[in-house]
């Protein structure tokens with residue numbers, strides 16, 4: 379049976395980034411991805427328009443991924459947060475925080491293209507595409523992994539198994555790691571539109587029926603994330619373009635003038651998942667396999683990348699057995715604050731912004747006003763929003779921080 383030091387199961391946005399970060403580290407690393415290496419066949423590289431935090435952009439630059447996809451990104455220089463029918467509003471301007479941008483928007487498909495191109499340049503990584511992890515067993519200080527490939531079954535022994543295999547993680551269930559999950563009973567519709575007035579700001583608007591976000595994209599387009607109650611999702615999916623635009627105006631308003639040319643609509647039922655543990659003997663969970671968040675705060679990939687960067691940094695610094703128990707315990711300890719804090723903030727935002735009780739409406743408006751007016755409060759929010767939370771991985775602190 380072939381031996382490797384690290385087997386990453388799942389080459390989505392997080393697993394591929396981790397594999398790139400470990401390439402050339404001296405560790406024998408294999409990356410097993412169930413899908414073929416084509417951007418339109420890979421479920422992680424789809425229609426989502428991602429808001430990437432500044433720390434994420436820094437890291438993608440340092441990893442050599444940005445060189446392949448950065449031209450398709452749009453800087454986020456201003457952010458506007460409001461609640462329909464209430465007086466509070468938060469306006470953030472990067473220039474007032476001493477940075478040129480809070481981060482950037484980029485379609486997941488373009489980031490996927492960048493990751494695939496960068497994976498092609500990897501020197502030591504063993505890439506196993508169309509390869510699905512189907513069974514694991516602990517054996518003599520390692521994990522024996524069974525992989526289903528186009529050419530039949532293959533077996534590998536690894537000193538560390540990393541589950542980067544998404545929300546329905548096989549690795550998580552095979553390790554017997556329990557998770558808390560919540561069905562938000564909301565569905566997000568993702569599409570692009572072209573606003574009549576130029577969009578130079580990332581908008582997040584909370585409404586009683588769920589949030590709506592409009593993100594600036596290239597070619598004067600805006601990326602829409604419209605969240606509706608799942609009970610209403612079938613009706614919204616069946617709307618024609620004019621009906622969808624009318625719903626969007628009803629929820630978002632007219633601050634960008636008429637919204638036209640809606641692109642293809644894709645929907646995502648929204649769930650929260652939080653693994654009770656992120657390490658097990660000779661195994662670690664990262665990205666959506668460890669925690670899947672409501673997209674309201676645009677934190678899922680940003681947080682998952684920080685998992686990957688922290689793990690890569692620790693494996694490289696440690697140098698010895700990548701599955702050493704003390705190393706994995708320290709990894710879980712280091713990720714605790716960021717993981718817990720970011721997941722709790724996304725969850726609170728998803729619930730808090732939809733609640734219609736009058737005292738809460740008032741408090742919410744006051745809270746938004748306070749964030750708009752009180753500089754230190756805003757500075758703390760901005761720093762966290764840019765992905766600088768807790769102990770920041772070195773790769774995220776590159777020249778652009």
Ligand SMILES: Cc1cc2nc3c(=O)[nH]c(=O)nc-3n(C[C@H](O)[C@H](O)[C@H](O)COP(=O)(O)OP(=O)(O)OC[C@H]3O[C@@H](n4cnc5c(N)ncnc54)[C@H](O)[C@@H]3O)c2cc1C
Nearest residue numbers: 388390391392412422428429511544665666676678679680
């Ligand atoms: C509508 C929406 C908007 C979002 N917007 C943002 C945003 O603005 N900013 C942000 O940071 N995040 C955002 N997110 C979250 C972000 O998309 C996810 O957090 C991110 O895609 C997770 O990546 P991942 O690699 O952990 O998991 P996944 O993308 O699920 O990838 C898992 C990979 O593992 C593979 N796989 C699964 N099982 C196996 C197996 N047994 N063997 C081998 N391979 C396997 C799959 O084929 C897949 O490629 C958004 C999410 C949604 C739904």
